[in-house]
Amino acid sequence: MADFVQLVILGLLAGGVYVAVGVGFGLVWGVLNIVNLAHGALVIVGGYLTWQLFTALGLDPFLTLPVDAVALFVLGYALQRGVINRIIRGPLLFTFLLTFGLNLVIINILLLIFGSDFRSVTPAYSGQGLEFGSVVIPYVRLISLGVAILMSAALALMLNRTRIGLAIQAISADRDAAQLVGIDLRHAYAVTFGLGAACAGVAGGLIAMIQAITPTAGEPYTLQAFVVVILGGLGRVSATVVGGLAFGLVEAFGQSIPGSGSVFANAIAFGLMVLVLVTRPQGLMGRLK
């Protein structure tokens, strides 16, 4: 029984990271209709930023997360406004190609600056956790889950309560009508992408504490963000949260299948995604448009 509880906890904690990676991706996809193949690379940029601040200044990694968010917001804004906006009205394939290219550029710039060494952020309290009998809840992962939920809540609040947030939602509903009422499309697009990148940056900071990062370590996260968003449903932040936690749980239970079952964990998770697409394409929590 304790093992089962531990597995559920591990799954939810892992889900926290997936939530953090997924919300930014889902926002950009839902509003801008861009599947950002460079999302994983932006996550790793955030990770390196946290690592750099941790090793150079000794800053607690959780305190570097706001820095990640701001820095990646600026980067995302500039990328959207300067580069991606030029093909925003083009066919979907163009954005795929462009973000794919951006992914390669970012990875290789990271390689030039930081080299291919594996880096990890290991604060003093890493490895410690709450203990209830034989069940442990590691602090770092617990706080990461908390940060992910908080970040999602903040994002949802922003989208629903601020002018720019409402503008973004308006564009997502009907782009031309939004323009007609005077919403500055380019600025709103850039803010959206910036927010997506900011979320990616925070996710990267969390990931740097949980695993070792290297410039190419972001690639699996782009794919996982994709699955998380589809599982949960496109369009609402809360849906992505559900998707992320569900993905974490499925992975944890898939990996605990005895023997070689663990190698099928990915297949099970993606199989679930296919199942959702076939039976309930709006996602577990999405609404059909």
Place this chain on the structure above:
Amino acid sequence: MTKQDHLIGGKVMTMRTLALLAVAAVAAAAVACGGTSSGTTGSTITLGAPLGLTGSLAKESLLTQQGYNLWQDWINSQGGIVVNGVKHLVTIKYYDDTSSANQSAVLMQKLITGDKANFLLGPYGSAATATDAAIAEQNEIPMVEANGAAQSIFNQGYKYTFGVLSPANKYLQGVIDMAATLNPKPTTIAMLSADDNFSLEVADGVNTYAATKGMKVILYKKYKNGATNLSAEVQAAKAANADIVLNSGHLQEAIAINKAAKEQKVNAKIFAYSVGPSTPDFITALGKDADYVYGGSQWTPQVKYTPAFYLTVAEYVAAYKAKYPGLGDPDYHVAESTAACLALQRAIENAGSLDPKKVRDALAALDVTVFFGQLKFDSRGINIYKPMVVEQIQAGVHHTVFPADVADAQAKYPTPAWDQR
């Protein structure tokens, strides 16, 4: 015409012109004899080496390149490889295969047909080595490799591929040998393994060898190669309560497992990982949590081999630190890559020829000891004669703890529980 004029080739030549021509002819002959006073210099030997300089294997490929370059500098400072009294300088042509095995094969072919490589040096990783071995075989050009330990490469019946490193199945057998000497003797093993060829062979090597030393593998879990979230697997190891936790995988996974072991309070007596602990990144990434971890290693700076040629172990370490300062001691990936070059060099010298078939035969017959250990290949082309050593990280420093004749420290056994460190 005067008496001093001479007729040469129908043209009238003065004495002065003749003298000038003679001087020019002698000078040309002197130049043609080569710049060094000891022997002539022949054509430059080109060695082809595709490496994953970008992509997931960038770090390890860089180490491989360092090993190759160390030897290249040395051999060229000696004037080159001597073939029948003629020295040949060496140039190594690198291509970046972006850590893709298929791309590696494409580039290997390019090195052969486009760059006219005389011989081939291996890439990093068993996957790329396997695809490149096929190319070497098709073109009948010897490839000496140092970074592909999967035996599946050598069970294909290839005649042109030679591996100077110990095969995969031996990677963790040294840890089991060491464990058998410890008191109280550990008896149960939890074996975690990535699902790529190399890692599975290491794990199978443990599964078959453990029983011969009175130990039992009570858990064997495979996971997806490259996975970064291994909490569930580590949880299974915790539930099994094994004395020894072994991992067969790569650096990324070793770090993830160690972190998860601490978080989930897995207190085994021995943690040993096939790849990872020997690289400096392991210690810098984990800090104090890296202590007590064992690793199987192809070579450490503490081994005591007497080399037949090239540098001694101490000289090699010094040469590495001089060329690549600030990186600490060379890890075994660097050393084994240099060893591959040494094997090729000695085989060429023994063959007395640059003919691929003759060099291939010389490689098959090679038996020489260098700073890395004995270089000798079995009938399949892999070096089963050199033993693996076991390292342990103690207080952030690598120490060789087994076998006893090369150990520089005692194993710190058993590993203390996480909350008692």
